[in-house]
Amino acid sequence: MEGKIIKGIAGFFYVSPNAGDQIYECKARGKFRNEKQTPLIGDIVKISTTNYEGSTKGDFLQGTIEEILPRQNQLLRPAVANVDQGIIVFSLSYPVMHLDLLDRFLVIMELSNIDSVIVLNKLDEAFGDKYKEIVNGYRLSGYKVICTSATDGDIDEIKALLKDKTSFFAGPSGVGKSTLLNAICPDFKLETGAVSQKIKRGKHTTRHTELLTLSFGGYVLDTPGFTSLKMDTIEPDLLQDYFIEFNQYKDKCKFNGCTHTHEPDCAVKLAVENGSIYKSRYQSYLNYFEELKNNKKW
Structure with missing residues (x-):
């Protein structure tokens, strides 16, 4: 039988067949350990089943x-x-949006x-219209950006993307990830956490990674979050x-292999100057380039 792993806890993997609502609790064959291969949430797997009385x-x-x-x-x-797809959620109020972090996700x-789709949540709490510059900048960069409020906003556009x-x-x-998911599919009833009024940051409310089935078709991962946003596998020039x-x-620069950092007659730098590339994105690129270059020295 073929199915998708929707959850893994304490060495057990929970598999949902492509047809039907029954969930199978599975162990992985020892051969995977010998092959240094670990089943992951979202994997499509083939399972053998035990279908006799008392096998539940x-x-x-x-x-x-x-x-x-x-x-x-x-x-x-x-x-x-x-x-x-990844739905990258940031807040238009608290916690304050850091574009460096958003660019790392991207x-x-x-x-x-x-x-990637960028969702800017808490539109009802937005600080004036300053966010519109950010929205236009990332749309200019080629990303879909949706502004909404999980509590009283229009989420139909997000639902259509998830289907x-x-x-x-x-x-x-x-930033309201769990609140958004509850609004999209109320049956989830995910735990939500308030933002600390003292430090203006949120607390993790999701404790393990799980694939949730959407009532209108598709799956969404409920995950504790990214524990690492390291880019150290990327060569600086790439x-x-x-x-x-x-x-x-990239083919319009004067020099082949242009890194778009210090070279003259660079088409990317010219595009930044004339507003065709969002300046904040280019600054993130320069920061990451230096970071990667310095890491490679060690």
Whole structure:
């Protein structure tokens, strides 16, 4: 039987077949350990099942993972596979938005070959119209940006994006990821956490990674979040490949192999000057380039 791993706890993997609502509680064959392969949430697997009276344990039928099918993509932290898109959520009030962090998320998504959608939540609490510059900047960069409020906003556009896809929500604690998911699918009843009034930051409310089934089709990952946004696997000279707005300029620079940092007659720097590339994004690129270059020295 073929199915998708929707949850993993204490060495057990919970598999949802492609047809039907029954969940199978499975152990993985020892061969995966020998092959140094670990099943991940989101994996499509083949399982053998034990279908005789008394083969259930609690609410679950029992099975064994026999094969992990090839992955479309995967992330390490959180450890998930076969994701269609990442919904990157930031707040328009508290916690305060840090564009450096948003750009790190976007680079990781490009590195993992996962489409990104930016959702700016708490529109009802936004500080004036300053956020519109950010919205225009990221739309100019080629990303879809949705502004909403999880408590009383229009979430139909987000629901349409999630339909029949496997998606995950990422972003800092306290930006309203769980509140958004509850608004999208009230049956989830996810725990939500308030932002600390003292430090203006949120607290993690999700304790393990799990694929939740959307009532209108598709899956969404409820995850404790990204424990690492390191980019140290990227060579400095290749960082530009993960800033998608640079692509149209890379063959227009004077020098082959232009890093878009110090070289003269650089088409990317000219695009920044004339407003065709969002200046904040370019500054993030320069910061990351220096960071990666310094890391490689060690």
